[in-house]
Amino acid sequence: MSSQTRTHVHAGAPGQPVVDAPIDVEYLTSTLMEMLRIPSPSGRTDAVMQAVGDHIAALGLPFDLTRRGILRATLQGRTEKVRRAVIVHADTIGLMVKQVKASGRLEVVPVGSHSARFSEGAHVTIFTDDHDRVYTGTVLPLKSSGHTFGDEIDTQGVGWPYVEVRIDEPVSSADDVRALGIEVGDFVALDAAPQLTRGGYVKSRHLDDKAGLAACLAALKALKDADLPLAVTAQFLVTIGEEVGFGATHGLAPDVAELVAVDNAVVAEGQNSREELASIAMLDMTGPFDYHLSRRLHRLACERDIPAVRDVYRHYRSDAAPALEAGIEARHALLGFGLDSSHGHERAHVDGLVALARLLVVYLQSGLTFDDWDQSESGPLADFPSLSVQPADPEPVDRTVVTD
Numbered sequence: 001m002s003s004q005t006r007t008h009v010h011a012g013a014p015g016q017p018v019v020d021a022p023i024d025v026e027y028l029t030s031t032l033m034e035m036l037r038i039p040s041p042s043g044r045t046d047a048v049m050q051a052v053g054d055h056i057a058a059l060g061l062p063f064d065l066t067r068r069g070i071l072r073a074t075l076q077g078r079t080e081k082v083r084r085a086v087i088v089h090a091d092t093i094g095l096m097v098k099q100v101k102a103s104g105r106l107e108v109v110p111v112g113s114h115s116a117r118f119s120e121g122a123h124v125t126i127f128t129d130d131h132d133r134v135y136t137g138t139v140l141p142l143k144s145s146g147h148t149f150g151d152e153i154d155t156q157g158v159g160w161p162y163v164e165v166r167i168d169e170p171v172s173s174a175d176d177v178r179a180l181g182i183e184v185g186d187f188v189a190l191d192a193a194p195q196l197t198r199g200g201y202v203k204s205r206h207l208d209d210k211a212g213l214a215a216c217l218a219a220l221k222a223l224k225d226a227d228l229p230l231a232v233t234a235q236f237l238v239t240i241g242e243e244v245g246f247g248a249t250h251g252l253a254p255d256v257a258e259l260v261a262v263d264n265a266v267v268a269e270g271q272n273s274r275e276e277l278a279s280i281a282m283l284d285m286t287g288p289f290d291y292h293l294s295r296r297l298h299r300l301a302c303e304r305d306i307p308a309v310r311d312v313y314r315h316y317r318s319d320a321a322p323a324l325e326a327g328i329e330a331r332h333a334l335l336g337f338g339l340d341s342s343h344g345h346e347r348a349h350v351d352g353l354v355a356l357a358r359l360l361v362v363y364l365q366s367g368l369t370f371d372d373w374d375q376s377e378s379g380p381l382a383d384f385p386s387l388s389v390q391p392a393d394p395e396p397v398d399r400t401v402v403t404d
Contacts, residue, residue, distance in 0.1 A: 022226075023218050028353060044189075071236075077231055078231055079231075085236075096109055097126075097182065100178060102174050104172045108163070116162065118344040125188070142162055209263050237252065239319055249322045258368060260334070264348075273336065275340055276307065279310070280309070281316075301362075
């Protein structure tokens, strides 16, 4: 892999070319590995947000944090008001202690939506309220020894009632566990164990959405390194509750006209997404994304030879959904990096992350979808631009077929 991609220049907003700036792949991968190694299950994200803040500060971008901890950075463009937002999340799936068992093991429940099937055998880190008392362990099926249970290890059920956490301490009772300081409600993080292969694959838990976060930071670095002007002032929002459904419920600037969520693009049978590509979502479980913005993003990719495809996701929800549900009046879209086995044994490819970063660089330099119309929340019907790009001829009055 080379450390940078090629530079291309194309026409963008009037009087301002859009540059396909080089992406620093070494920065992208090193940042990704750094973020993956910081545990951040939803509800316990302060440490990773400190790291994200350090990167934003190093890029020289002004930013603040909301009361709950969402990070908001500003990318100054030619507009006085913030008109655009790119949203990515730093929280991940995880576990929480439900019960300290009499055996000295832990019953756990999921934080975020994921199957116990993919947690069996996972190494974990257990956080107590005492920051100096952190423990390791392993998620195991209730019947984990074939030498004891024989074929029953293959016939027991799959689900959270059928697994437990074995703590790496000499404990054999609930009292032993409580003496360690472990209590109900403590967070249990699934260890990421990231690996970068010679062929460019990244294998790790929590690529959703640490890989998206690294791609976003690499895009911001590319814009800064090339000193590229932005047509529209943009907000970069890093949320901390996407995996539990309330990521982008607050923090967005009031004048945002369009927002783009960045998250994984599901790679599986029946999906169009691939690990080496970026993806533009057309629809997820909450409904279609904005017609004009989604197609414009795909057109930007095609015009600049950025490898990207369109896709549709049936069991999927991103930060765009809570933002719209919270009342933001904006066009919305979803960009992703190809991810195999999402919320399981995840794998992505550096090429897909670079493609995503390139598309973000091009998008952030461009104007709004409809530069004039999108400056305001509302306007007269006569000025509404949709018919020029989304016509729909009326159905025939009479569809009756008369046979001879």
